[in-house]
Every structure is written in structure tokens, then in C-alpha cells.
Amino acid sequence: xxxxxxxxxxxxxxxxxxxxxxxxxxxGSGYPGTPSSEILEHFKNYPNVTAQWAPNxxxxxxxxxxxxxxxxxxxxxxxxxxxxxxxxxxxTSSYTGVNASFVVxxxxxxxxxxxxxEQDNRRYAKFAKVPLIEPSDxxxxxxxxxxxxxxxxxxxxxxxVRSTTRISHSLGVVQFDPRTLDxxxxxxxxxxxxxxxxxxxxxISRHKVVLDRLEKLRVFTNETPINKVxxxxxxxxxxxxxxxxxxVKELLPDAHVFKVGFSYPMPxxxxxxxxxxxxxxxxxxxxEPFMEEELKIAxxxxxxxxxxxxxxxxxxxxxxxxxxKAGLIKEKTTKVVFSELKLPKRPPALCPGCxxxxxxxxxxxxxxxxxxxxxxxxxxxxCLPPLSAMHTTVCMGASISMGVGASKAQSEQKVVxxxxxxxxxxxxxxxxxxxxxxxxxxxxxxxDNRITAMTGGQPDPGSGFTLKNKQVKxxxxxxxxxxxxxxxxxxxxxxNYENTKKLLKDEINKPGLSVIIPTRPCVxxxxxxxxxxxxxxxxxxxxxxxxxxxxxxxxxxxxNKAIINEMLCTGCEVCMHVCPVEGAIIKKEEK
Amino acid sequence: xxxxxxxxxxxxxxxxxxxxxxxxxxxxxxxxxxxxxEIHGMSQRGGSVSASVRYGDKVYSPTDKIGSVRxxxxxxxxxxxxxxxxxxxxxxxxxxxxxxxxIGQTIEEDKIDEMVENIGVEKLIKRRFVDDAxxxxxxxxxxTIMLGLLSNFxxxxxxxxxxxxxxxxxxxxxxxNQTAFSYGSRLSEEYA
Numbered sequence: 001x002x003x004x005x006x007x008x009x010x011x012x013x014x015x016x017x018x019x020x021x022x023x024x025x026x027x028g029s030g031y032p033g034t035p036s037s038e039i040l041e042h043f044k045n046y047p048n049v050t051a052q053w054a055p056n057x058x059x060x061x062x063x064x065x066x067x068x069x070x071x072x073x074x075x076x077x078x079x080x081x082x083x084x085x086x087x088x089x090x091x092t093s094s095y096t097g098v099n100a101s102f103v104v105x106x107x108x109x110x111x112x113x114x115x116x117x118e119q120d121n122r123r124y125a126k127f128a129k130v131p132l133i134e135p136s137d138x139x140x141x142x143x144x145x146x147x148x149x150x151x152x153x154x155x156x157x158x159x160x161v162r163s164t165t166r167i168s169h170s171l172g173v174v175q176f177d178p179r180t181l182d183x184x185x186x187x188x189x190x191x192x193x194x195x196x197x198x199x200x201x202x203x204i205s206r207h208k209v210v211l212d213r214l215e216k217l218r219v220f221t222n223e224t225p226i227n228k229v230x231x232x233x234x235x236x237x238x239x240x241x242x243x244x245x246x247x248v249k250e251l252l253p254d255a256h257v258f259k260v261g262f263s264y265p266m267p268x269x270x271x272x273x274x275x276x277x278x279x280x281x282x283x284x285x286x287x288e289p290f291m292e293e294e295l296k297i298a299x300x301x302x303x304x305x306x307x308x309x310x311x312x313x314x315x316x317x318x319x320x321x322x323x324x325k326a327g328l329i330k331e332k333t334t335k336v337v338f339s340e341l342k343l344p345k346r347p348p349a350l351c352p353g354c355x356x357x358x359x360x361x362x363x364x365x366x367x368x369x370x371x372x373x374x375x376x377x378x379x380x381x382x383c384l385p386p387l388s389a390m391h392t393t394v395c396m397g398a399s400i401s402m403g404v405g406a407s408k409a410q411s412e413q414k415v416v417x418x419x420x421x422x423x424x425x426x427x428x429x430x431x432x433x434x435x436x437x438x439x440x441x442x443x444x445x446x447x448d449n450r451i452t453a454m455t456g457g458q459p460d461p462g463s464g465f466t467l468k469n470k471q472v473k474x475x476x477x478x479x480x481x482x483x484x485x486x487x488x489x490x491x492x493x494x495x496n497y498e499n500t501k502k503l504l505k506d507e508i509n510k511p512g513l514s515v516i517i518p519t520r521p522c523v524x525x526x527x528x529x530x531x532x533x534x535x536x537x538x539x540x541x542x543x544x545x546x547x548x549x550x551x552x553x554x555x556x557x558x559x560n561k562a563i564i565n566e567m568l569c570t571g572c573e574v575c576m577h578v579c580p581v582e583g584a585i586i587k588k589e590e591k
Numbered sequence: 592x593x594x595x596x597x598x599x600x601x602x603x604x605x606x607x608x609x610x611x612x613x614x615x616x617x618x619x620x621x622x623x624x625x626x627x628x629e630i631h632g633m634s635q636r637g638g639s640v641s642a643s644v645r646y647g648d649k650v651y652s653p654t655d656k657i658g659s660v661r662x663x664x665x666x667x668x669x670x671x672x673x674x675x676x677x678x679x680x681x682x683x684x685x686x687x688x689x690x691x692x693x694i695g696q697t698i699e700e701d702k703i704d705e706m707v708e709n710i711g712v713e714k715l716i717k718r719r720f721v722d723d724a725x726x727x728x729x730x731x732x733x734x735t736i737m738l739g740l741l742s743n744f745x746x747x748x749x750x751x752x753x754x755x756x757x758x759x760x761x762x763x764x765x766x767x768n769q770t771a772f773s774y775g776s777r778l779s780e781e782y783a
Contacts, residue, residue: 009619171615315656316656336657346638346673
């Protein structure tokens with residue numbers, strides 16, 4: 001067979017999916033989350049693979065683990081905070097080990113481009129005592145992902161592959177032969193009571209297996225070619241991994257560099273040898289001092305975080321600053337020519353026509369005596385002015401449960417929880433049961449746009465189709481909520497502004513628990529919705545700026561009159577409903 | 592290390608990702624190593640968007656250093672200014688003469704124009720590319736026209752851009768974008 005090399009520019013996420021396929025993975029599961037979502041979206045296009053969204057990361061992780069024990073190489077994808085949700089099976093799957101390879105992809109978000117925290121998931125590898133592999137660019141993302149499947153079966157362990165936003169969403173030149181796959185092992189489903197049933201008696205002996213495996217991995221990490229020395233000409237050396245490696249190579253092209261690709265367990269012996277010939281060693285790593293701590297525990301004399309920040313995403317400027325502080329660079333190579341200008345910020349906003357808009361406008365207008373617990377999704381933007389209608393956002397599903405606590409702790413403020421459909425299916429159902437069984441005095445609004453919108457429009461159990469675009473019967477949230485036993489449950493079309501306002505006001509003021517489900521679909525996915533746009537009858541506009549308070553990107557104000565951008569307007573009519581002047585905003589053709 | 596870069600800036604929905612992909616492929620076809628960065632997520636909801644294409648013999652970092660960007664393509668004037676610190680005196684900037692409103696804020700276009708024009712780069716081309724695009728019959732062709740114009744300042748042969756457009760764009764959009772690209776390329780005579 002001759003080689004058939006393909007040369008493409010690929011994102012880190014595309015590359016990870018290619019690596020998974022070449023590593024013979026035939027099962028992939030996970031929950032969408034920036035920056036990880038595109039991995040499964042690419043993987044699903046391969047022939048003869050199962051690729052599916054799970055309702056949450058724990059379910060996705062466990063499905064992949066089950067596939068592994070059943071003899072199919074599998075992987076699960078998630079964003080960094082998703083691994084918190086899947087931490088429970090992670091910790092114990094370390095004990096069970098795998099049958100066919102099983103790889104967990106975590107995509108961290110240094111700099112919090114689209115996340116609520118910037119936790120460093122390398123810590124999870126040490127916590128669970130499983131190997132950690134970190135690529136630094138799209139080519140490595142493909143190659144290391146494929147390699148992770150070899151490591152997993154060789155050592156009978158789940159393997160964590162850690163990407164970051166800048167790796168997942170950067171593109172680079174990748175060359176590969178799509179036909180060179182790993183050899184198939186033809187593994188069969190494995191029934192092994194001692195290995196897969198973690199009752200204490202079995203877990204006690206499996207923990208010893210884990211510790212023994214860790215010792216073998218400590219040897220292997222010094223042998224693997226993905227931990228390597230790149231010789232330079234300097235008297236000092238740099239130890240680095242992941243994205244930080246690229247900044248170091250560009251800023252210090254002549255330095256001795258130890259590039260870590262297999263970062264847990266750390267290749268201590270190989271680094272000891274690297275260090276022995278050099279004057280000084282500086283560790284350059286984004287976020288936590290993970291490698292630095294491991295090396296210091298091993299008694300190695302290294303420096304690191306005293307020159308570099310613990311928070312935020314690295315870039316060439318930040319790393320250069322750190323290297324200068326460390327005395328490894330004398331002067332910065334580029335000057336600041338133009339200082340940063342004072343400009344109005346451009347925060348993200350709910351799309352024109354977004355069905356969340358009227359809900360937050362109504363909640364805002366209902367006054368200051370409401371405490372609104374929010375959740376994770378596009379609708380978190382409801383916290384920003386001028387809508388300003390959200391008082392907490394912590395993690396997926398927390399809106400309802402935090403609302404339960406807030407409603408029990410005081411009675412001055414009415415409690416309203418706001419959660420989206422995908423987040424409700426993710427981790428909102430148990431909190432809803434909590435609210436019911438503990439008789440919480442609150443109103444729960446489940447914004448059912450029938451898609452996971454924030455991450456780019458992935459289907460959820462209410463969408464009616466799957467990742468592979470197969471039609472399925474959607475779960476109707478109304479029926480699910482009713483089946484628990486909650487009596488006051490309402491579906492409403494929120495574009496019908498007045499009715500929605502009346503329902504919200506009545507239900508918030510009534511004692512007891514109620515659930516309101518606004519049902520308008522997302523305007524972007526699965527298909528773009530555009531109705532006849534609206535126009536402002538300029539003579540009738542009284543310059544009250546009420547329409548600006550709904551924060552619609554299609555509405556602008558010029559010369560004391562509102563104007564509507566026809567291109568952007570979807571015709572949702574929310575502005576028309578809030579406008580106090582009859583006939584000042586009308587459908588375009590009526591003009 | 593000799594690395595050049597093209598920084599694309601604009602507002603979510605402006606077509607930054609597609610335009611930057613075309614340049615990335617053109618650079619690869621011309622024999623360069625290429626890295627590109629882009630940020631998804633919140634920026635899709637009408638926020639600031641940027642993408643960076645860096646090319647050279649060997650490229651490590653996908654993102655730029657302050658004061659080091661040679662070429663900028665800005666689809667909007669406020670966003671051009673927001674990223675100005677990445678430019679230097681030798682930069683070439685092609686900016687679409689338009690402002691996308693920001694919710695709840697009044698932008699004084701005169702002031703913005705004054706800031707844009709006083710930026711002090713080697714070459715600043717500010718033009719209503721939207722009008723050019725409308726002349727070609729499709730308002731969404733602005734970016735391709737701008738690319739055609741910018742390509743004349745880059746050390747990448749036009750044929751690689753032609754190939755890149757064929758590679759990136761779907762069949763039905765290829766011909767019209769090739770037309771827009773050569774339209775833009777010819778505009779450079781006005782700005783020589």
C-alpha cells in the first residue's frame with residue numbers, strides 16, 4: 001500500500017477527531033462545551049462510528065467507559081468544568097481500568113473566553129492517578145490523541161488528553177495518511193467481577209493495582225518519545241508544555257528546551273539528566289505550577305511561577321515579560337508604538353429576535369423584589385445591563401437548587417430560577433425534584449428553545465434529532481415536569497408579550513412552586529428564523545428610549561429617533577410590544 | 592525568525608473566520624508554514640472577533656505580539672482601533688468604512704474617523720467596500736474585495752489566493768468570490 005498523504009490546515013479539535021479515528025476509536029460521547037464541542041461534530045462524519053451527545057458529561061463519560069469494557073475503543077469529550085461533572089466516574093474508572101482503550105479529552109479555557117472559571121485540569125490526572133498527555137498544536141493533537149489509545153491499552157488505564165482553547169481553536173498545517181490505523185485488537189466484551197465491580201473488597205485490591213500501574217508509568221514517562229529534549233546553545237534550560245512551548249520556541253529559538261508531552265507522571269529522571277548539564281532551569285507553564293511542583297517534590301532545583309502569572313491565558317507578550325523578569329531575555333523585541341485606545345466596549349448580546357429577550361425584559365420590569373438565580377447558556381447574558389435580570393450564575397443546573405435554598409432562607413424577596421432546556425436536561429432535573437419534594441416557594445422558568453445554543457446549536461433531548469442527524473421523538477419538558485407531580489406548569493409563547501408578563505407576574509406573586517416553559521425556538525439553530533422586519537415611523541417616535549432597554553442589536557438611535565436595521569431584524573415584535581406609542585413601530589409592508 | 596502576520600478584526604457575524612481561512616490556505620499553498628488562531632464562543636453573539644494568520648518558514652505561536660502585525664484587515668472601524676496596539680509604523684491596514692452600533696452607546700463617527708486617519712501606519716486604506724460589494728451585486732462580498740486589495744501588499748502570489756478560494760468556499764460562491772477578489776486586486780492601482 002503506497003502512502004496517501006493529505007496536507008490540510010486543521011483546527012486542534014478537527015485534529016483530535018482524526019487522531020481518535022486513526023487510534024481506532026469507534027465510540028465517542030460527551031456534552032457540548034466551548035472549546036471542546038467540535039471534536040464529536042467532526043468525529044460523527046466517519047463511517048462505522050457511534051458518535052452521540054449525552055445529556056451531561058457524567059453520562060457521556062460512563063457511556064464511553066461502558067463501550068470500552070464491551071470491547072470498543074472509546075473516548076469522551078468535554079470542557080474543563082465538564083470534567084467536574086464526570087469526576088465521579090473518573091476517580092473510580094482509574095480503579096477498574098479499561099478493556100479496549102478509553103481516552104478522556106478535557107479542553108481547558110485559560111483566559112475564560114467562554115467559561116465561569118479557569119481551573120487547570122492537569123490536577124485531575126494526579127488526583128485520579130491516570131496518565132496525562134498534552135499536545136501543543138494541531139499536528140500533535142492528532143498524533144498524541146492516536147498515541148493515547150496505545151497508552152490506554154498498554155497500561156490498562158483511562159488516559160486524559162488535555163487541550164486548551166488556543167489549541168482546540170487554533171489551526172495549523174497537518175499532514176497525515178488517513179488509512180494508517182492502529183491494529184485492531186478484536187477485543188470482546190469482558191465480564192470480570194474482580195475488575196469492574198467496585199465493592200470495597202474488590203476496590204481495595206484494585207487500588208494496589210493502580211499504585212503498581214503508577215510506578216510503571218513513572219518509568220514509561222522517561223522513555224516515551226513525546227517527552228523530549230530540544231538541544232540549544234544557552235547555559236540555561238526551559239521546561240515547558242502545551243501552548244506555552246510555542247511562545248518559548250519563538251522567543252528563545254536558541255534555548256535548550258525540555259518539551260513535556262506526557263506530563264503525568266512527570267519524566268523526572270529524564271529531566272534530572274537534562275538539568276545536570278545546565279546552570280539554571282525555568283519552568284514555563286500556563287495557569288497552575290503543576291510541573292514545577294512535581295519537579296520540586298522530586299528535589300530538583302527549578303524556578304517557575306515566581307516569574308509568570310498564575311491566572312489568565314499566556315501569549316508572546318506575557319511570556320516575554322516573564323522571561324525578562326527571570327533574566328533570560330534582556331530587552332523586549334518589539335516596542336509598543338500605539339498605546340491602547342479608549343473605546344466603547346462591545347460585549348456579546350442576545351441575538352435580534354432571541355426568544356430569551358422578552359423574559360428578561362419582563363423580569364427586569366417586575367421590580368426589585370425578585371431574586372433571580374441564573375444558569376449557564378446564552379441567557380446568562382440576561383445579567384448584563386440594560387436587562388440586568390440575573391443575580392447568580394455558578395455552574396450548570398445551579399439556578400434551581402440555589403433558588404431552593406434562597407427561598408427557604410428568607411421571604412422578603414420572591415425567588416425566580418431561570419434555566420435553559422439543555423442545561424435543564426444536563427443537571428436541572430434533580431434540582432427540580434429537590435424543589436418539589438422540599439416544597440420550595442419559587443417560580444422556575446425553563447427557557448425551552450430546543451437546542452444547545454451557546455455552543456453553536458447542538459441537539460439536546462428536546463430537539464427531536466441526534467448528533468448524527470437522526471430524527472427521534474423529542475422529550476417534552478412540560479410532560480416531564482408534570483410527571484413529577486408539580487401542578488402549576490405552563491407552556492407559553494413569549495412573543496405574546498402581554499400574556500407572558502401577566503402569567504409571570506401572577507405566578508411569581510402566588511405562594512408555592514410553579515414552572516413556566518416559554519417555548520419559542522432559537523432564531524439561529526437548527527435553522528435561521530427571519531420574519532418580516534419592523535420599521536419605526538419616525539414622526540411617531542417620542543424619544544423615550546424604551547426600546548433600547550430590551551438590548552436588541554437591530555435597534556439603534558440616531559438624531560433622537562429609533563431606527564431598526566432591516567437586515568438584522570427578525571420581526572419578533574418585542575420592541576413593538578414595549579413601545580408606549582401605538583403605531584410607532586410597525587411591520588415593514590404596512591408603511 | 593521571519594514571520595509575517597495578517598490580523599483580521601471585526602464583529603461577530605462579519606465573516607472573519609472564512610476570510611482568514613482563505614489567507615491561511617493561500618500561505619500554505621505558497622509553501623509557508625502557517626498557524627491561525629480564532630476565538631469562538633461568546634464572540635459569536637455580536638461581540639468583538641479576531642483571527643490571526645501567521646506565516647513563515649516555521650511558525651510556533653498562533654497569536655501575535657503587540658506592535659508586530661504587518662497586515663490588518665478590519666471589517667469595522669471601532670474594531671480596527673481596538674486592535675491598533677498590535678500595529679506598527681510599517682503596517683498596512685485595509686478597513687471597511689463602516690461602524691456597527693453598540694447597544695446602549697452612542698458612537699461619534701467623526702471622532703472615530705479622526706482616530707482612524709491619524710493612526711500613522713505605512714499604508715491605511717479606508718473605503719466603503721460595502722458599496723463596491725453592492726456594485727458587484729452582493730453586499731457580503733466586501734471581505735473578498737478587501738482581501739484582493741490586501742493581497743497586493745503581501746509576498747504571496749495571486750494564484751495561491753485563487754486556489755485558496757476554490758478550496759474554502761462552496762461551489763455556488765466560488766465564481767462570484769473570484770470576481771470580487773480580482774476586483775479588489777485591481778483597486779490597488781488606486782492606492783499604489
